[in-house]
Amino acid sequence: MDMKKRGDLSINGFGSANGGEFHKVIINGKGTVTNDLECVEFDCNGSGTVNGNVKTNSAKVNGTGKIKGNLECKKLIVDGTAKIGENLYVENFKVAGKTTVGGRVKAEEIRVKGRLIVEGDCEAETFKAESLFMIGGLLNADQVDIKIFGECKAKEIGGQTILIKQKPALMGLFKPLIQTQLETDLIEGDKIELENTKAAVVRGNQITIGAKCEIGLVEYTGELSVDKKAIVKESRKV
Numbered sequence: 500m501d502m503k504k505r506g507d508l509s510i511n512g513f514g515s516a517n518g519g520e521f522h523k524v525i526i527n528g529k530g531t532v533t534n535d536l537e538c539v540e541f542d543c544n545g546s547g548t549v550n551g552n553v554k555t556n557s558a559k560v561n562g563t564g565k566i567k568g569n570l571e572c573k574k575l576i577v578d579g580t581a582k583i584g585e586n587l588y589v590e591n592f593k594v595a596g597k598t599t600v601g602g603r604v605k606a607e608e609i610r611v612k613g614r615l616i617v618e619g620d621c622e623a624e625t626f627k628a629e630s631l632f633m634i635g636g637l638l639n640a641d642q643v644d645i646k647i648f649g650e651c652k653a654k655e656i657g658g659q660t661i662l663i664k665q666k667p668a669l670m671g672l673f674k675p676l677i678q679t680q681l682e683t684d685l686i687e688g689d690k691i692e693l694e695n696t697k698a699a700v701v702r703g704n705q706i707t708i709g710a711k712c713e714i715g716l717v718e719y720t721g722e723l724s725v726d727k728k729a730i731v732k733e734s735r736k737v
Contacts, residue, residue: 505520505521505522505538505539506521506522507521507522507523507524507525508521508523508524508525508532508538509524509525509527510525510526510527510528510530510532510547511527511528512527512528512529513528513529513530514528514529514530514531515530515531515532515533516530516531516532516533517532517533517534518532518533518534518535518536518537518549518551519534519536519537520537520538521536521537521538521539522538522539522540523538523539523540523541523542524536524538524540524541524542524555525542525544526542526543526544526545526546526547526564527544527545528545528546529545529546529547530545530546530547530548531547531548531549531550532547532548532549532550532551533550533551534550534551535551535552535553535554535568536549536551536552536553536554536555537553537554537555538553538554538555539555539556539557540555540556540557540558541553541555541557541558541559541572542558542559542561543558543559543560543561543562543563543564543579544561544562545562545563546562546563547562547563547564547565548564548565548566548567549565549566549567549568550567551566551567551568552566552568552569552570552571552585553566553568553569553570553571553572554571554572555571555572556572556573556574557572557573557574557575557576558570558572558574558575558576559575559576559577559578560575560576560577560578560579560580560581560596561578561579562579562580563579563580563581564577564579564580564581564582565581565582565584566581566582566583566584567584567585568584568585569583569585569586569587569588569602570583570586570587570588570589571587571588571589572588572589572590573589573590573591574589574590574591574592575587575589575591575592575593576593576594576595577593577594577595577596577597577598577613578595578596579596579597580596580597580598581594581596581597581598581599582598582599582601583598583599583600583601583602584601584602585601585602586600586602586603586604586605586619587600587602587603587604587605587606588605588606589604589605589606589607590606590607590608591606591607591608592604592606592608592609592610593610593612594609594610594611594612594613594614594615595612595613596613596614597613597614597615597616598613598614598615598616599616600615600616600617600618600619601618602618602619603617603618603619603620603621603622603636604617604619604620604621604622604623605622605623606621606622606623606624607623607624607625608623608624608625608627609621609623609625609626609627609628609640610627610628611626611627611628611629611630611631611632612628612629612630613630613631614630614631614632615628615631615632615633615634616632616633616634617632617633617634617635617636618635618636619635619636620634620636620637620638620639621634621636621637621638621639621653622637622639622640623639623640624640624641624642625640625641625642625644626638626640626642626643626644626645626658627642627644627645628644628645628646628651629645629646629648629666630648630649631648631649631650631651632651632652632653633650633651633652633653634652634653634654635654636653636654636655637653637654637655637656637657638653638654638655638656638657639656639657639658640658641658641659641660642658642659642660643656643658643660643661643662643663643688644662645662645663645664645681646664646665646666647663647664647665647666647679647680647681647694647695648666648679649679650679650680650682651680651681651682652681652682652683653681653683654683654684655683655684655685655686655687656683656685656686656687656688657685657686657687657688658688659688659689659690660688660689660690660691661686661688661690661691661692661693661703662692663681663692663693663694663695663696664692664694664695664709665679665694665695665710665711666679679695680695680696680697680711681695681696681697682696682697682698683696683697683698683699684698684699684700685698685699685700685701685702686698686700686701686702686703687700687701687702687703688703689703689704689705690703690704690705691703691705691706691707692706692707692709693706693707693708693709693712693714694709694710694711694712695709695710695711695712696711696712696713696714697712697713697714698712698713698714698715699714699715699716700714700715700716700717700718701714701716701717701718702717702718702719703718703719703720704719704720704721704722705719705721705722706719706721706722706723706724707723707724708723708724708725708726708729708731709726709729710726710728710729711728711729712726712729712730712731713729713730714729714730714731714732715732715733716732716733716734716735717731717733717734717735718734718735718736718737719734719735719736719737720736720737723736
């Protein structure tokens with residue numbers, strides 16, 4: 500990204516600005532950018548709205564950020580609330596607050612410690628989650644590592660290695676007050692280890708069905724292990 504002759508855009512208090520090319524964009528207070536935005540750094544600390552697409556190297560949302568188009572960046576950190584109207588293209592994505600994506604997500608690494616909602620597919624090399632997420636389409640990643648601590652849903656899950664475990668309560672004293680289960684139609688991978696998961700079909704090579712799982716059909720090519728506290732209606736080696 501060419502940074503020559505680029506100024507900064509700073510909105511403090513109430514204000515609005517046209518889009519364009521900048522080095523750094525900071526929104527404090529309540530600000531609106533009326534068109535597409537391209538910058539090196541994008542920080543939203545108050546309530547910010549971009550009525551277009553955003554392309555940047557790094558983006559941080561500490562307050563409430565709304566981007567009506569696509570967001571394309573190398574690094575995205577959401578500690579507040581972010582809403583992306585269309586698609587998110589990112590290399591490294593960390594969400595500790597809440598992020599809603601109206602389209603699809605394509606990333607290299609995703610770490611979820613807050614809440615992630617994706618209306619479409621979610622594709623990454625690594626997907627790690629320790630809290631809540633809802634994915635309307637396919638969750639596809641080489642490495643899927645989920646520690647359930649709340650309601651987790653995906654239409655389908657695919658990957659090389661898929662580990663879904665129940666996140667232990669802190670010191671055995673605090674337990675989540677909402678449902679803690681992952682629900683999906685299909686899980687398909689090479690190595691699959693599941694706990695507390697409800698799925699219609701699980702298909703893979705080495706499969707371990709742990710406690711509190713409810714599985715309709717398991718198809719496996721290598722080995723299958725089923726916990727005595729799990730329910731598997733049908734299994735077959737193919």
